[in-house]
Amino acid sequence: MTNNPILTHRQLFFQHVAQTSDFPLALEIERAEGLYLYGSGTRYLDLISGIGVSNVGHRHPRVIAAIQEQLDKYLHLMVYGEFVQAPQVELAQALAQTLPEPLTNVYFTNSGTEAIEGAMKLAKRFTRRGEIISCFNAYHGATQGALSLSGSENFKRNFRPLLPGIRHIQHGDWQHIDHITTKTAAVIMEVVQGEAGVRVPEAAYLQAVRQRCTAVGALLVFDEIQTGFGRTGTFWAFEDFGVVPDVVVCAKGMGGGMPIGAFISSAEIMGVFKNNPILGHITTFGGHPVCSAASLATLRVIQDEKLHEQAEAKGQLFKQLLVHPKIKSIRGKGLMLAAEFNSFEVLKPVIDRAIFNATSGMGVITDWFLFCDNSMRIAPPLIISDDQIREACAVILDAVDA
Numbered sequence: 001m002t003n004n005p006i007l008t009h010r011q012l013f014f015q016h017v018a019q020t021s022d023f024p025l026a027l028e029i030e031r032a033e034g035l036y037l038y039g040s041g042t043r044y045l046d047l048i049s050g051i052g053v054s055n056v057g058h059r060h061p062r063v064i065a066a067i068q069e070q071l072d073k074y075l076h077l078m079v080y081g082e083f084v085q086a087p088q089v090e091l092a093q094a095l096a097q098t099l100p101e102p103l104t105n106v107y108f109t110n111s112g113t114e115a116i117e118g119a120m121k122l123a124k125r126f127t128r129r130g131e132i133i134s135c136f137n138a139y140h141g142a143t144q145g146a147l148s149l150s151g152s153e154n155f156k157r158n159f160r161p162l163l164p165g166i167r168h169i170q171h172g173d174w175q176h177i178d179h180i181t182t183k184t185a186a187v188i189m190e191v192v193q194g195e196a197g198v199r200v201p202e203a204a205y206l207q208a209v210r211q212r213c214t215a216v217g218a219l220l221v222f223d224e225i226q227t228g229f230g231r232t233g234t235f236w237a238f239e240d241f242g243v244v245p246d247v248v249v250c251a252k253g254m255g256g257g258m259p260i261g262a263f264i265s266s267a268e269i270m271g272v273f274k275n276n277p278i279l280g281h282i283t284t285f286g287g288h289p290v291c292s293a294a295s296l297a298t299l300r301v302i303q304d305e306k307l308h309e310q311a312e313a314k315g316q317l318f319k320q321l322l323v324h325p326k327i328k329s330i331r332g333k334g335l336m337l338a339a340e341f342n343s344f345e346v347l348k349p350v351i352d353r354a355i356f357n358a359t360s361g362m363g364v365i366t367d368w369f370l371f372c373d374n375s376m377r378i379a380p381p382l383i384i385s386d387d388q389i390r391e392a393c394a395v396i397l398d399a400v401d402a
Contacts (some may be wrong), residue, residue, distance in 0.1 A: 011276045025355070028250045032058035033390055035381055037365070044355065044363040045392050047380045051367070052194075052226045055253035056301045057381040063256035066297035070290045080108065080286045083109035086290035094299050095264060098235050100244050102266035107273075108287030112225035112251030113141025116188070118281050120145050121246050122265065123186030123219045125280060130164075133180060133187045133218075135171040137196035137371040140188065140223055149188055151196075152371050172201045177212050184218040186247075193235040194226040197372025198331050198338035203241040217363045219246040219269070223259070228334065229253035229298065230382050233315070233334035240333075256298035260291040307382035317386060318378055321393035324400050326350075331376075337378040344373040351376065353399035364395040371395030 007015070009028060029039040034057045037044040049055060056063065070087060077083050092106040109115045120132060134140065136151035148163035150156055167184075169176035173194050180187055187209060193199040212329040213220040222245040227237035231253060234240050239246075246269060251261030273280035302308055311334035318337055319330045328340045347368060354364040367377040380392070 011281075016154070017206075020396070022205060025364040027355075034058060034060075035384055042363055043361070044365050045380075045388065047364050047366050047392055049253070049376050049379055049381050050257075051378055052231065052252040053230050053255070054257055054381050055231065056256055056298050056307070057383045058257065058300055058385075060256055060298070061226070062301050063258075063294050063297045066293040067248060067258070067290055073251070074289060076285065077289060080283045085171070085287070085289050085292070087289040087296065088287045091287075091296045091299070092386070093294045094296055095262065096142055099248065099264065102268070103244070103248060103264050105267045105270040106262050106264045107270065107281065108292070109251075109261040109263070109283060110259050110285055110288075110291075111141075112223075112249065112261045113143045113146045114283070114286070115225070115249045115251055115263045116140045116146045116149070116223065117143060118248050119188065119221050120149075120186070120264040121281055122247065122269065122272070123188075123221065124261065126269050127185040127217065127219060129183060129185035129218075131167060131181075131183045132165060132185055133167045133169055135189050135193070136168050137171070137187075137193060137199075138168075139195035139225075139370055140190075140225075157372070171199060172205055174205060174208065177208055180209070180212045180216055180218055182216045184213075184216060186219040186221050187213055188221040188223060190223045190225075191241065192227050192232060192333055192336060195370040195372070197340070197369045197375045198333070198336055200331065200333050201241075203243075206238070206241045206243045210245075213246075221245060221247040221249060221263075223249045225249060226250045226253075226379075230302045230311060231336050231379065232365065233308060233312040235308050237333070254295050254298065255291055256294045256301075258291040258294040260295050262287075302382065305383075313384055314382075314384060314389060317389050321390060324397055326400050331375075332378075335382060335384070337377055338369065338372065338375040339378060342374065344368065347374055347376060350396070350399045353402050354396050356378065357395050357399065362391070362395065364392050364399075366396070369394045 005178045029037045031038050035045055096104045134149035138151040140146045140149045145319050151168050169179050222238050228250040249263045315334050331338045337402045351366050357363045
């Protein structure tokens with residue numbers, strides 16, 4: 001009989017947790033609070049919010065209290081849409097109150113990808129058309145339907161065949177608007193492109209897309225998975241562009257750290273799931289009561305503390321401080337920013353140096369973008385203070401100098 005050695009968490013991570021690259025960060029985190037992650041004697045300032053998730057910071061007290069309160073009542077009861085569950089209905093009402101008419105009907109999912117899948121089915125069922133248009137360099141998720149919408153062939157080629165009937169246009173290109181026709185079920189686009197490196201369109205462009213969709217009878221679906229819940233300076237990014245979509249998709253920052261997503265439309269459009277076939281879209285865990293309670297608390301924190309209203313000024317402070325010859329420009333809106341460098345080869349050592357900072361005693365976690373690997377992602381929790389912004393920028397500039 002041999003004694004098996006006791007393996008560290010790091011060793012177990014590499015042996016048993018499926019990897020998606022040959023170079024994961026592999027940071028061991030023991031706890032998180034507010035803006036900071038702690039592990040192995042190091043404090044890290046999270047400048048990417050777990051990729052757009054922790055909009056109210058890590059373990060916000062009101063989110064934790066809502067989770068604990070719901071834990072004492074019930075967990076999963078029944079598949080979605082059959083029982084009246086207070087966390088779901090209160091969250092649905094609160095979401096509807098943030099949106100213009102007729103966006104009053106909420107379908108809860110477990111993630112943004114699932115919400116995109118539901119929106120795709122909804123558009124096909126409502127319009128009885130098969131074509132869906134998305135944008136080049138768009139990212140809407142990793143399931144086969146959502147991946148079909150992706151505008152990067154590099155991410156798709158080894159998973160084909162994917163869904164037929166997907167057509168791509170250039171985000172912000174007026175000439176491509178004519179590709180939206182009476183064959184189109186939906187145009188699915190990010191209001192501000194995320195993984196393309198934070199590309200902000202002209203308001204007039206989105207308004208023209210809206211007009212074209214209305215003219216040909218296609219649904220306009222806005223993916224607000226990264227932009228929603230205050231990220232860009234308004235609760236929903238589309239509010240700043242004078243456009244109302246037919247469907248809004250959200251997730252990420254919606255749950256305060258818990259997994260939840262939703263697609264939201266009018267009662268008329270969403271009503272097609274009731275028949276032909278009955279139960280036209282179903283989910284077991286979508287709108288889980290604990291996740292819904294956490295999401296409602298997150299929504300209230302953003303509203304009560306007016307975090308979305310502070311995002312633009314905080315974003316401007318980043319732009320003022322991150323000035324360096326190696327930083328070509330900083331794009332973005334609110335606290336959704338991209339600092340552009342000459343190349344990935346220049347940027348990657350800066351990201352690594354900032355995370356594993358040896359001089360300040362604090363690492364700063366940043367990242368690049370899937371379809372724009374020469375730009376640094378800056379999207380901290382909305383609760384970040386001006387002093388924390390200055391502290392983070394000092395670490396980044398030190399990393400650039402190094």
